[in-house]
Ligand code: SF4
């Protein structure tokens with residue numbers, strides 16, 4: 034580990050889950066940027082986050098119905114990604130440290146979060162985008 | 174939306190401003206008159222005389238694919254001098270940019286090339302750096318060469334009858350595509366005008382059978398094939414229907430023919446065919462357009478479908494058409510258009526594979542211009558229909574495979590090199606333990622070797638310096654069209670990228686950047702040389718605070734390039750000149766115009782005095798790799814004392830260690846200096862202190878464990894506190 038200062042280490046929202054439960058919790062953590070029950074989060078950011086997430090989801094659905102152009106969906110996805118950085122910094126301000134199959138987390142700096150969100154959303158976006166393109170719903 | 178539009182307009186303007194005066198700027202993405210590809214009078218819109226010296230007049234477009242005849246006046250008589258063709262009339266082979274290079278080609282009546290002229294290209298690589306002269310020189314290699322010769326990029330191999338052409342260094346993919354365009358175009362026209370004779374293939378002999386297979390059986394054994402063209406493939410908006418959904422098959426084989434046409438239909442059709450003639454059927458089960466087309470009016474030629482066998486193509490005229498009223502096979506789909514076409518070329522043989530080709534036009538959404546696009550599907554009768562089974566067919570290797578075979582040794586050596594250096598780095602714990610802060614050779618021997626090989630072989634010789642433009646190209650391919658061939662055609666870069674992606678996740682970008690990037694290595698090597706030759710007192714680091722601000726610039730550069738690339742890839746590629754890689758390795762500092770040379774030389778000069786200025790503050794590739802490095806699996810080691818001790822931080826040339834002793838893996842070049850210190854009981858302060866304490870107390874100096882401490886002398890439980898205090 035590259036961290037000398039142990040106070041930088043964090044516990045993820047899902048606590049100490051193991052095995053399959055851990056895998057599910059981890060997947061949930063990647064897909065759900067908002068705070069879990071009993072966690073502090075600022076209402077405004079939560080609310081704005083929800084609103085934009087719903088809008089972005091609608092955009093994907095429209096794209097899947099062939100009603101939205103590729104450029105527009107990229108724009109929506111980018112916009113949502115920017116907000117997700119704020120939502121996560123507020124609600125789940127940590128990123129994984131070390132191997133992905135490990136259980137160690139560290140405090141996320143803004144840059145850590147930008148890197149995390151952009152990488153994760155690039156993967157999710159690419160999967161959806163290529164999926165929609167291959168069924169012919171999206172055109173470039 | 175408005176601003177987007179404005180940006181779209183502004184960026185090309187900026188692009189042309191940027192390239193004004195640079196090489197090949199005049200043909201880069203120029204707007205060609207639409208008549209160039211549609212008007213019968215090709216030569217009214219293209220400089221045909223430039224490729225056919227001596228010609229005084231030209232015919233209209235003729236033939237399929239089209240070409241024009243060039244004449245000269247001889248004593249008041251028109252004498253045929255040769256043929257001129259427009260590459261995009263004939264083939265849609267894309268070059269590196271994914272778009273074709275529009276080329277005008279001249280060929281004399283004996284099939285020798287007389288001229289080549291590029292009318293339009295979209296290759297950013299040719300824009301800057303590689304001078305126009307290089308492309309002209311490349312094209313001139315065709316002059317006087319015979320179209321039927323086996324011409325390829327690379328070395329000539331007389332024993333295989335292969336004529337080699339010299340590539341343009343740094344633009345291999347472009348010239349490989351260009352060669353295919355030249356040869357395909359030349360061949361097509363040469364065959365039409367009789368310069369090249371069709372190949373004679375032995376005819377198929379069918380096994381007698383009385384079976385009448387169902388449609389499903391025909392489909393499953395490949396006797397009926399399907400060719401689907403999606404709407405977006407021709408630049409149209411999809412409404413759920415494909416643009417073209419065709420089923421087709423070969424009818425001469427009795428069981429297939431009877432299944433499709435019924436016994437009487439089959440017998441009737443066969444009685445109309447002479448020896449050596451073949452019939453195929455096509456039905457359209459769905460689609461937005463007709464496969465027979467309206468062009469059928471043009472000279473009685475069906476210009477949307479064609480059959481091709483190897484290099485021979487067979488087109489259909491009105492006399493080659495027979496009505497197909499229905500399909501007898503049980504379970505056949507409903508259709509709304511149908512045809513039987515007769516192949517009359519003597520060289521066609523059903524024993525060998527052939528392709529049905531659908532010739533379409535792709536409409537560019539932005540410019541509404543039409544470009545040629547063709548789609549094909551292979552057909553080969555199943556062995557069970559053929560006496561003696563299928564003949565052996567050697568398919569030529571795809572171009573990328575040829576390149577891999579040709580450079581096998583180089584690729585092998587490079588892969589071994591990468592693996593060896595990786596093994597060395599994976600053994601870093603052993604290497605750093607053998608080193609001391611005064612003698613880092615156990616680590617450096619490997620690192621410096623990696624640098625030298627990277628600079629000399631990877632950079633200057635093989636020109637395999639990875640670049641941000643490749644990252645941008647992927648983003649685009651991901652969005653538009655992913656073509657493995659495009660990436661495979663540059664094998665070293667391909668291998669390098671696989672390696673980079675893997676190692677970024679395993680160890681972080683520091684391994685590539687710190688050990689293997691040709692430019693990064695050159696930059697740090699210059700710094701080390703500066704140190705060795707007595708310039709040390711002039712060498713400096715920026716203050717940490719300033720560095721911590723400036724390091725963000727490279728991310729801005731990366732995101733800036735990425736954003737621009739979505740609007741204008743050409744411009745992004747030009748702006749990517751912020752990487753001095755092309756100047757340094759591809760073209761050479763001495764060979765470029767002064768602004769580029771000055772920039773590269775300035776950065777390298779500055780590198781003598783401060784470590785890797787480009788890597789730290791500007792490199793968009795470094796930034797792109799740094800971002801996923803956030804999640805690298807295996808980092809370096811730290812001890813608790815690092816939070817207050819500043820020894821490593823002081824020695825870190827990358828300024829990657831913060832005040833709390835944490836390493837910023839995005840900035841770390843994995844030089845391992847801090848890891849040497851970690852185990853060095855004469856340099857790591859807590860370790861040195863413990864060494865002194867033990868020496869004084871007469872206690873043995875045990876080996877240092879993986880956590881960077883002496884092994885406790887007493888059994889652990891009783892001693893832990895004491896050791897902690899000492900450390
Ligand atoms: S930062 Fe850029 S130039 Fe420097 S080593 Fe990394 S990729 Fe190479």
Ligand code: SF4
Pocket residue numbers: 809821824825826827828829830836840841842843844845846847848
């Ligand atoms: S000294 Fe350590 S932190 Fe700094 S670049 Fe080298 S390996 Fe990375």
